[in-house]
Structures are given as structure tokens and as C-alpha cells.
Amino acid sequence: MTAQRLAALHARCFSDGPRPWSVTEFADFLASDLDYVLHGPDTLGVVRVVGDEAELLTICVDPGAQGAGRGRAMLNRLIAEAQARGATAMFLEVAADNAAALALYSATGFVQTGRRAGYYRRGGGMVDALVMVRALPLQQG
Template structure:
């Protein structure tokens, strides 16, 4: 999947948020530790450095939601991060994203903190939850 295709899919997956631009995606993947896992249904972007990984975004096309695509991408992200030497992975998720919360909880991620007012919304900022998971 090209950075342009990922940017277009990200915009569809998160219509209310600021989408990632193709150049941002390309720069992230090219940076030290950066990587993408892709599938026709979506993608995950992350980085793995010094024994830790960060899931920066996971995007699933709306027509593939609730069919296991997000779970498969998350598992592939975790496997790739572990292969790159990460022992622990981290992410941030909007407090109002119930579907993502359910996905991460089911995959064994645990809440480690909260960033107050991290995500802008039309009616004001909302918190981000920080989650972590030990990788195998």
C-alpha cells in the first residue's frame, strides 16, 4: 500500500480528525525504527526503538470494520514490533473511541495513564488513554 493510499484510507477511517498526509506516512516509515503493516482492509503504523514500540495509528476501512481486520492488523503490528526487538508496546487512544478500547482490551493491552485534553474535538478537547502491552 502506498503512502498516498494509506493517507486516503486514514481520512476515510477518521473523518472527524486530522488525517495523516502521504508525506508524513512516508517520512515515518523511512525514519529509524519506523514501519507499516498493511492489508487491503487497512494498515498500522508504528516504530520500534530501544526495546519499545509505539503504535502510532491503526486504520481500517469503514466497510471492513467489525470483521476482524483491526484485530489482525494489531496482531501483525505486535509481531513486527517484537521481531524488531521491542519487549513492550505503547499507544494512545481517544477516550471516546469505544471500538478501539474494546479491540485493545481484548488483545491484552492495559491502561497506564491519561493525557488530559489531548485530542481536539468540535465541542472541546478530550482525553487520551495511554495503554501498554508486554510483547512476546
């Protein structure tokens, strides 16, 4: 998938939330040695791995395809790739009012470790970000 298509999908996913990422930002992710982008026809995820730590930068499912387990499947793919790259922990930030994402992360073993007050801008207001982490067991083989 091209940077243009990734940016368009991201824009559809985040039309009512934080600023969607640009074509240039996705081109940079695709060219980076630290970042990896996984995608399907209606899902995408971006993770950065530095040393033994991974950071989930974004994950999204096209609004028309939500509710069918695609987000969980993408998250599992992202976690497996982080483990394959040697990460032993994955971090993320999520808007405190994003109930669906919080449910997904909690169900897949992420726990809250911090809070960033007023991190996300929404319309005329600000929303806190919750910092979450999950340990990643080392893969055998």
C-alpha cells in the same frame, strides 16, 4: 501501497476524529528506519520501535470493512513485527471515547497506565487520551 493511498485510507478512517495524516507524513514513515507500516487493502498500521519499546502510532480499518476482525488481525501483525524487531513492550494512546478501540486493546492485553487530559481535538471540544501498554514476550528463534 503508496504514501498517497495510505493517506487516503487514513483520511477515510479518521474523517470524524483527529486530523488525518498527510501524504508527506506517510512518506516519512515509509522512509524511516525506526517506523514500519503494515497494510492490507482496507487496513493499515504504523509502529515506531526504539530500543526495546514499540509505540503504536496508528491503526485503522476502512469504515466499510469494520466489524469483521480485520483490526484485530492487523494489531496481531503489528505486535508480531514489533517482537521480531526486539520490542518487549508496546505503548499506545487512544481517545477515551473510542469504545471499539478500547475493547480491542483490552481484549488483546493492553492495560491503561495513564491519561492525557484534553489530548484530542474533536469539533469544538477536547477528549482525553488513555495511555495503554502491553508486555511483549521475547520471541524464540
